[in-house]
Amino acid sequence: MEFSYHQKIDDPFAYGYLSKVEQGRYIAMAEGLYQECLVMPIQYDKDVGLFECVRPLYCAGYRPCWGIFTEEGIIERKKAKFPEYADFFRAIEDILVPLNTEKMIEFSEYRKPDEIQLSIQHGFMGGTWGGHTQPDYGKMLKMTGDGLREKINKYRKIHPYVSDFYDGLERVLEGMEAVGRRTAELAAKMAAETESEKEKEHFLALSRAMSHFLKGEPYDFLSAAQFFWMYFSYDTYDSPGRLDQIFLPYWKKTPYDEAFAILDGIWIGFHKHRTWNVCISGSDEHGNDMTNELSFAFLELVGKHRFQTPNLTMRCHENTDPALMQKATEALATGCGIPALYNDRVVCKMFMEKLGIPAKDAYNYAMNGCNQIDIPGKSHMGLEDGNVNLCKCMELYLHRGMCTITGEMLGRDFGDPTQCTTFEEVLEGFKKEVEYVTETACRHANACQRIHAQYAPNLWCSLVFDGCIEKGRDFKNGGPIYNHGQMLTLALADAVDSLAAIRYHVFEKKNFTMEQLIHALETDFADNEVMRQMLSEKPARFGNGDADTDALAKEVVEHYFGYLLTIPTFRGGWYTGGCSPFKEAAEAGECTGAAPNGRHKADPLTADSIGATPGRDEEGPTALLHSVLELPHHMAGSGFILNIKFDKEVFNTKEGMDNFMALWKTYFEQGGQQLSVTVVSQEELLDAKVHPENHRNLIVRVGGYSDYFVNISADLQDNVIARTGYGR
Numbered sequence: 119m120e121f122s123y124h125q126k127i128d129d130p131f132a133y134g135y136l137s138k139v140e141q142g143r144y145i146a147m148a149e150g151l152y153q154e155c156l157v158m159p160i161q162y163d164k165d166v167g168l169f170e171c172v173r174p175l176y177c178a179g180y181r182p183c184w185g186i187f188t189e190e191g192i193i194e195r196k197k198a199k200f201p202e203y204a205d206f207f208r209a210i211e212d213i214l215v216p217l218n219t220e221k222m223i224e225f226s227e228y229r230k231p232d233e234i235q236l237s238i239q240h241g242f243m244g245g246t247w248g249g250h251t252q253p254d255y256g257k258m259l260k261m262t263g264d265g266l267r268e269k270i271n272k273y274r275k276i277h278p279y280v281s282d283f284y285d286g287l288e289r290v291l292e293g294m295e296a297v298g299r300r301t302a303e304l305a306a307k308m309a310a311e312t313e314s315e316k317e318k319e320h321f322l323a324l325s326r327a328m329s330h331f332l333k334g335e336p337y338d339f340l341s342a343a344q345f346f347w348m349y350f351s352y353d354t355y356d357s358p359g360r361l362d363q364i365f366l367p368y369w370k371k372t373p374y375d376e377a378f379a380i381l382d383g384i385w386i387g388f389h390k391h392r393t394w395n396v397c398i399s400g401s402d403e404h405g406n407d408m409t410n411e412l413s414f415a416f417l418e419l420v421g422k423h424r425f426q427t428p429n430l431t432m433r434c435h436e437n438t439d440p441a442l443m444q445k446a447t448e449a450l451a452t453g454c455g456i457p458a459l460y461n462d463r464v465v466c467k468m469f470m471e472k473l474g475i476p477a478k479d480a481y482n483y484a485m486n487g488c489n490q491i492d493i494p495g496k497s498h499m500g501l502e503d504g505n506v507n508l509c510k511c512m513e514l515y516l517h518r519g520m521c522t523i524t525g526e527m528l529g530r531d532f533g534d535p536t537q538c539t540t541f542e543e544v545l546e547g548f549k550k551e552v553e554y555v556t557e558t559a560c561r562h563a564n565a566c567q568r569i570h571a572q573y574a575p576n577l578w579c580s581l582v583f584d585g586c587i588e589k590g591r592d593f594k595n596g597g598p599i600y601n602h603g604q605m606l607t608l609a610l611a612d613a614v615d616s617l618a619a620i621r622y623h624v625f626e627k628k629n630f631t632m633e634q635l636i637h638a639l640e641t642d643f644a645d646n647e648v649m650r651q652m653l654s655e656k657p658a659r660f661g662n663g664d665a666d667t668d669a670l671a672k673e674v675v676e677h678y679f680g681y682l683l684t685i686p687t688f689r690g691g692w693y694t695g696g697c698s699p700f701k702e703a704a705e706a707g708e709c710t711g712a713a714p715n716g717r718h719k720a721d722p723l724t725a726d727s728i729g730a731t732p733g734r735d736e737e738g739p740t741a742l743l744h745s746v747l748e749l750p751h752h753m754a755g756s757g758f759i760l761n762i763k764f765d766k767e768v769f770n771t772k773e774g775m776d777n778f779m780a781l782w783k784t785y786f787e788q789g790g791q792q793l794s795v796t797v798v799s800q801e802e803l804l805d806a807k808v809h810p811e812n813h814r815n816l817i818v819r820v821g822g823y824s825d826y827f828v829n830i831s832a833d834l835q836d837n838v839i840a841r842t843g844y845g846r
Contacts, residue, residue, distance in 0.1 A: 119136050119137060119139050119140055119209060119213075121136065121203075121205045121206045121208075121209050122202070122203050122205055122206060123203060123206050124200075124203065125157070126200075127196060127200055127203060127206065128157075128174075128176070129176045129177045129178065129196070129206075129210075130150070130153040130154045130156065130157050130158075130176070131150040131151070131153065131154045131176055131178055131179045131180060132150070132176060132177050132178040132179075132206075132209075132210050132214060133150075133153055133206075134146075134149035134150035134151070134152055134153030134154065135147065135149060135150035135178070135214065136206075136209050136210070136213060136214070137149060138150075139213060141282065142282050143572075143573065143575060144282045144283045144285070144286035144575060144577065144592075145282055145285060145286055145289075147180065147286060147574075147575055147577055148285070148286035148287070148288075148289035148290050148577055149289060150179075150180065151180065151289075151290050151293055151577065151578065152289045152290065152292060152293035152296075153293075154179070154293070155293030155294060155296050155297050156293070156296055158171055158172065158173065158297065159171075159172040159174065160172065160297070160300055160301050160304055162304075162305075162308065162321075163387060163390075165383065165386045165387065165390065166347065166383045166384060166386060166387035166390075167320070167379075167380065167383040168324070168343060168344050168347040168348075168383065168384075168387070169301050169304065169305060169324060169328070169344065169347070169348065170347055170348065170351035170387075171297065171348065171351040171352045172351075173354065175189055175192060176189070176192065177189060177192050177193045177196060177207070177210050177214075178210055178214040178215075180574070181354060182248065182251050182353055182354055182356070182576055182578065182579065183247060183248050183249060183250065183251070183354065183356070184219060184220060184247055184248055185219025185220070185248055185569075185570055185573070185574030186214065186217045186218055186219050186573065186574050187218060187219070187220065188210070188214055188215045188217075188218045190215075193207060193210060193211065193215075217573055217574075219248070219569065219570060219573060219574045220246075220247075222569050222573060223245065223246055223565075223566050223569055224246075226565060226569065228561070228562065228565040229562070229565075232526070232527065232528055233558055233562070235521075235524065235526060235528055236521070236528040236529070236555070236558070237562070238709075239510065239521055239523055239524065239528065239709040239710075240507050240510065240608070240702065240705055240706040240708075240709040240710070241506075241507050241510040241511070241514070241521075241528060241529070241555055241709075242504060242505065242506050242507065242510075242555050242556075242558060242559035242562075243502075243504045243505045243559065243702075244503070244504035244558065244559035244560065244561065244562025244563040244566070245503065245504060245562050245563040245564070245565060245566025245567065246562075246566060247501075247502075247566070248501070248570050248574070248576070248594065249487075249498070249500070249501020249502065249503070250356050250357055250394065250486040250487040250490060250492070250500050250501050251353060251356055251357075251486075251498070251576070251579050251593075252356065252357050252358075252359050252484060252486045252492045252494045252495070252497075252500055253349070253353065253359075253494065253495050253579065253582050253583065254359070254494040254495025254496070254582075254583075254584075255346055255349065255350070255358055255359060255361075255364050255494070256359075256360075256363065256364035256494075257495055257582075258345075258346075258349055258495075258582055259335060259336055259342055259345050259346060259364070259368075260335045261332070261582070262332055262333055262334060263291055263295055263332045263333070266287075266291055266581065267288065267291070269587055270284050270287055270288060270587060271284075273587050273588055273590060276590070277589075277590030279590075280590040280591075283580075283590055283591075283592065284587075284590070286575075286577050287577055287580060287581050287587065290577045290578055290581055291332075291581060294332065294352070294578075295331075295332055297348065297352070298328050298329075298331030298332055298348070299328075301324075301328040301331070301348065302325045302326075302328035302329040302331070303325075305321045305322070305324040305325035305328060306321070306322070306325040308321045309321035309322045309325060323340055323341075324340070324344055326341075327340065327341035327344045327345065328344060328348070331345060331348070336368050337368075337371070338368060338371045338372050339365065339368045339369050339371060339372035339376075339377045339380055340372065340380055341368070342365060342368035343365075343368075343380050343381075343383075343384060346358070346364075346365075346384075347384065347387070351391075352578070353578065353579075355387075355388070355391035355392070355393045356393070356394055356486070356487075357393065357394045357395040357396070357484070357485065357486040357487060357492075357500075358388075358393065358396055359396075359397055359484040359492075359494040360397045360398070360400070360482070360484050360494065361396055361397070361398070361412070361416070362398045362399065362408075362409075362410055362412035362413045362415075362416060363408060363410075365381075365412055366410050366411075366412055369381075369411065369412055374411075378415055378418075381412075381415055381416075381419065382419060382422075385416075385419045385423065385425075386423070388427070388428040389423070389425040389427055389428065392427055392428075393427065393428040394427075394428060394429060394486065394487045394488065395428060395429045395430075395431055395484075395485040395486060395487060395488070395489075396416065396428050396429070396430050396431070397430075397431045397432075397433060397484040397485050398412070398413045398416050398417075398430065398431070398432055398433070398457070399413045399432050399433050399434070399438065399439075399442060400433030400434075400435065400462055400481070401433070401435040401437065401438075401462050401481060402481050403466075403477035403478050403480070403481040405435065405436065405437060406437070407435070407437045407438060407439055409438065409439040409442050413432075413439075413442055414441075414442065414445055416430060417430075417432075417442070417445045417446060417448075417449050417457070418445075420449040420452070420454060420456055420457065421448060421449050421452055424452050424453070424454045424815070424817070425454065426454060426455065426817045426824040426825055426826055427823075427824065429456060429458060429485070429488065429489075429822075429823050429824065430456040430457040430458070431457060431458050431459075431460055431484070431485040431489075432446050432457035432458070432459055432460070433460050433462050433483075434459055434460060434461055434462065434782075434786055435461070435462040435463060436463070436787075443779055443782075443783075444775075444779070446459070447769070447775045447778060447779055448775070450769065450778075450795050450797055451769035451770075451775065451797055452797075453766070453796075453797045453798055453816070453817055454817050454824060455794070455795065455796055455797075455817050455818060455819045455824035456824055458485075458489065458792065458793070458794050458822070459782060459786075459792065459793040459794075459795075460485070460757075460791065460792050461751075461786040461789075461790060461791050461792065462481065463786075464751050464752055464754075464786075464789055464790070464791040465480075465483060465491060465791060466480040466481050466483070467752050468694070468752050468753060468754060468755055469483065469491075469755070471752070472683060472694070472752075472753065472755065473600070473602055473691070473692065473694070473755065475493070475600060479493050479496060479599075479600075480493075482494065485500075485757070486500030486501070487500065487501065487502065487822075488698050488700060488757070488822035488823045489696070489698045489756065489757025489759060489792070489822030489823075490502060490604055490696070490698075490756050490757065491604070491755065491756055491757065493599075493600055495582065495583055495584055496583065496584045496585065496598055496599045496600055497598050497599065497600035497601065497602070498579075498583070498593055498594070498597075498598045498600075498601055498689060499600055499601060499602040499603060499604060499689075499691060499755075500604070501603075501604065502604065502606060502698075502700075503559075503560075503563040503567075503603040503604055503605055503687070503693065504559040504560070504562065504563045504605050504606070505559070505605060505606035505607065505608050505699075505702070506552065506555050506556050506559055506605060506606075506607060506608065506678070507555075507608040507609050507706045507709075507710065508552065508607060508608065508609050508610055508612070508613035508674065508678070509608070509609035509612040509613045509616065509706070509707075509710050509713055509724060510555070510608075510609070510706070510709070510710050511529075511548065511551045511552045511555050511613065512548060512551075512612075512613050512616050512617070512713060512714070513639075513710055513711045513713065514528065514529030514530075514551050514555070515529070515532060515535065515547050515548045515550075515551035516535055516636055516639065516714075517636070517639075517640070517711070518531040518532075518533075518534065518535075519531045519532075521711070522639070522640060522711030522712070522719065523709055523710070523711055523719070523720065529551055529554065529555070530550075530551065530554045532547045532550040532551055532554075533547055535547060535632055535636065536631070536632045536633040536636065538632060540625065541620065541621040541624075541625040541626075544617075544620055544621075544625075544632075545617065545673075548613075548617065549677050552674075552677070552678055552681070553681055556605065556678065556681055556682065556685075557685065559605060560603070560605065560682070560685045560687075560693055563603060563605075563687070563688075563693075564687060564688040565688075567594070567687065567688035567689055568688050570594045571592065571594045571595035571596075571688070571689075574594065575592040575593070575594055575595070576592065576593040576594050577592070577593075579593035580592050580593040580597055583597065583598045584598065584599055585597050585598045585599040586598060594689075595689070596688075596689045596690035600691060601687060601689035601690040601691040602687060602689075602691030602692055602693070602694055602755060603687040603689070603691060603692070603693040603694065604693070604694055604695075604696055604755055604756035605682055605693050605694070605695055605696070605756075606695070606696050606697055606698050606699070606756060607675075607678065607695060607696065607697040607728075608699055608702060608703065608706045608724070608725075609703075609706055609707070609710065609724045609725055610660075610671070610674070610675070610697060610725055610728060611659070611660045611661065611671075611724075611725035611728075611729065611730050611731045611734070612707075612710075612713060612715055612717060612724050612725055612731055613674065614660045614667065614670055614671040614674055615659050615660055615667070615713075615714075615715035615731065615734075616713045616714040616715045617670055617674070617714075618657050618658075618659075618660070618666070618667045618670055618715075619653045619656075619657070619714045619715050619716070620632070620635070620714050621657075621666075621670070622656060622657040623635075623652060623653060623656075629652060630649060634649075635649075635714060638650070638712075639711065639712045639713070639714065640712075642711075642712045642718055642719040643712060643716075643718065650716045650718075651716065652716075653714055653715060653716035654715065654716030654717075655716075659715070659730060659731065659734040659735070659736075660730055660731075660734075660745055661729055661730025661731075661734060661735035661741070661742045661745050661746070662730070662734075662735060662736055662737040662741050662742070662745065663737055663740075663741035663742075663744040663745055664745070667745070668744070668745045668748040669748065671745070671748060671749060672748045672749055672750060675695070675749050675750055675753070676750050676753065678695060679694070679695035679750060679753040679754065680753070682694055682695050683753075694753075694754070694755025694756060695753065695754055695755065695756065696754050696755060696756025696757050696758055696759075697727060697728045697754070697756075697757070697758050697759050698727075698756065698757050698759045698822035699725075699726050699727065699759075700820070700822065700823070701820060701830070701831070701834060703722075703724050703725065703726040703834070703837055704722035704723075704724070704831060704833035704834045704836075704837055705722075705833075706724055707720070707721050707722040707723060707724035707833075708720050708721075708722050708833070710724070715731075717731075722833035722836065722837070723833075723836065723837060723840055724837075726761055726820070726837055726841075727759040727760050727761040727794070728746055728749060728758055728759060728760050729742060729746060729760050729761060729762065730742060730745070730842070732837050732838075732840035732841040732842070733840040733841065733842055734842075735842045736842070738844070739762065739781060739844045740781075742762070742842075743781070743784075743785050743788075743790065746760055746790065747785070747788050747789055747790060751789050751790060751791040752789065754791055757791075757792055757822050758791040758792055759792055759794055759822045760790065760792055760793055760794065761794045761796065761819050761841065762793060762794070762795055762796070762844070763795075763796045763797075763798065763838075763841045763842065763843045763844065764778065764795065764796070764797050764843065764844050764845075765797075765798075765799060765800065765843050765844065765845040766797055766798060766799045767799075767845055768797070768844065768845060769797050778795075794819045794822065795819065796818045796819045796838070796841075798816065798818060798843075800839070800843050802816060803816075803818075803827065803835075803838065803839050804839065806827050806828060806835075807832075807835060807839070810828040813827060813828055814826065814828060816828065818830075818838045820834060820838070
């Protein structure tokens with residue numbers, strides 16, 4: 119395509135993409151990324167002690183998680199500033215603006231009006247973004263340009279019909295090599311300009327390292343850290359995976375104090391850039407403990423800085439080093455909410471038994487994003503493909519598909535619940551509504567995946583993920599070895615409690631009819647406060663060890679997760695379930711009508727994990743865990759979050775911490791998948807609502823991550839406050 123352009127416009131991706139657009143999406147995308155690498159700002163971050171890539175906002179560009187983006191405001195400003203290049207900006211508007219991935223998804227014909235409205239009302243979320251990525255940085259530290267070219271040429275001969283794909287990969291590789299050369303030159307220049315001998319030595323060391331970039335394996339921890347940070351910053355600081363395993367060979371080649379200082383800088387960098395998830399410890403497929411010096415070093419940094427980000431995940435198993443468990447408990451005692459704790463035996467069982475992933479790969483899993491699970495460098499499945507609000511499904515079923523918030527038909531009519539003569543009929547109707555909403559969420563997610571694959575290929579990940587080069591398929595189009603999906607769960611306890619209340623009051627005790635109940639729900643219990651109190655008080659809510667309620671919860675989750683496993687992803691895998699409400703617990707409640715558990719219409723207080731609705735677990739932590747353990751953790755292909763809150767006094771004594779570790783160990787031995795722990799005093803939370811200026815550093819767990827209490831919404835703050843706080 120012909121157009122006038124000058125580098126002073128500073129829009130390299132658009133220039134590269136448009137100059138090759140007639141040669142197809144792979145060549146155009148690769149040229150855009152290559153041109154960006156030639157001029158992309160590279161800066162030295164003093165806090166981190168390393169060089170990093172910087173991605174400015176251009177008229178158009180590419181973000182790994184979102185796809186192609188365009189910035190209309192920047193386009194208009196540059197059009198006004200450079201009128202002599204009007205044809206270039208016209209090309210952006212004619213070609214790249216229509217390819218804005220987010221807009222393509224938003225205005226796609228697959229999004230039917232009633233389904234859009236149901237999504238707005240938090241009945242479900244499906245797709246909308248490209249998801250997290252997690253390369254195998256351990257493998258990447260060792261890769262060379264020559265080795266990658268040899269691999270590309272080998273498989274080009276096997277798949278000659280996608281030669282443009284392989285041409286694109288080579289161009290992206292050339293761009294990354296250019297980044298390495300530019301960084302080495304910049305470091306040498308800064309070494310020559312500084313008067314500090316210490317800085318000169320450091321910059322020269324980084325220059326030597328980057329001169330070695332993509333030519334061979336790092337030779338010490340500083341070179342490994344710089345290689346990693348360059349790749350990581352280029353991939354927008356997502357989730358680095360099992361860094362204690364990845365860094366260990368290079369860590370051992372550097373004196374401890376020096377290595378720890380480098381790691382300290384990386385940890386600060388993770389916090390500055392809102393890195394999502396770092397993973398430590400765990401076992402191999404033979405049950406051997408993989409804990410090492412770095413595992414302890416990361417926990418040391420957690421206690422030292424007490425950041426709310428990045429999330430740190432600690433993988434646990436039967437042979438976890440007791441000293442590491444003690445160190446993790448001490449880190450939690452600081453109140454930062456990390457590490458999050460995961461059970462290898464349960465996670466790996468799901469991967470192996472339900473998805474057929476070999477043990478060696480299953481036991482190399484790491485967390486991605488808040489709590490999604492990936493196989494680093496081999497999968498594109500650790501992303502939030504969507505979620506389903508089970509309490510909203512209950513509302514839709516009871517009102518024959520109508521949303522009581524908007525008065526619109528947003529679900530499907532699966533029969534008149536007032537005509538049900540048994541509770542089993544009600545349960546089956548609810549399950550059908552869940553299936554409808556789940557199928558809708560997965561269909562939206564698949565359409566989103568299709569758009570990414572067709573219009574926004576991720577050639578960088580295709581270059582470094584196993585399977586893509588071998589198959590001749592892009593990362594977004596089923597290239598990696600594993601391409602499963604992860605659908606999350608909202609308001610689980612609220613739906614279960616509602617079902618239990620219907621069974622108890624309508625069918626067992628016959629305190630009122632289904633018709634009377636539904637009328638009360640339609641009026642938000644106006645003139646029916648006595649009924650609302652009865653529904654709220656009996657039977658025992660989920661989270662209190664009641665066998666009947668717990669069995670109902672098990673059946674609901676088994677049905678939902680089992681149904682997901684029948685739905686294929688566009689990428690070429692199967693959907694699995696999990697539970698991580700992120701910030702959506704309160705929003706989901708606000709968009710859900712009155713429920714048979716006695717909750718009022720639009721009440722933001724809904725379950726924020728697989729545990730009880732906040733404050734409704736009244737029989738102590740043992741009863742809560744007993745209930746939660748009835749759920750099918752072994753079917754969860756994503757994080758199955760249990761938020762649990764302890765008073766600070768529990769962690770102020772050795773006895774209290776020992777008791778917590780015993781609880782944690784027993785929970786995992788009995789089949790629990792995950793624990794997220796908030797350590798805080800209730801008085802402090804209440805005061806922070808009134809005087810936030812005095813509690814800027816107060817951290818709590820929300821969904822599957824930690825955040826400063828004063829930064830979350832008022833409704834989420836109330837959610838955290840309402841959680842039962844367990845003391846000694």
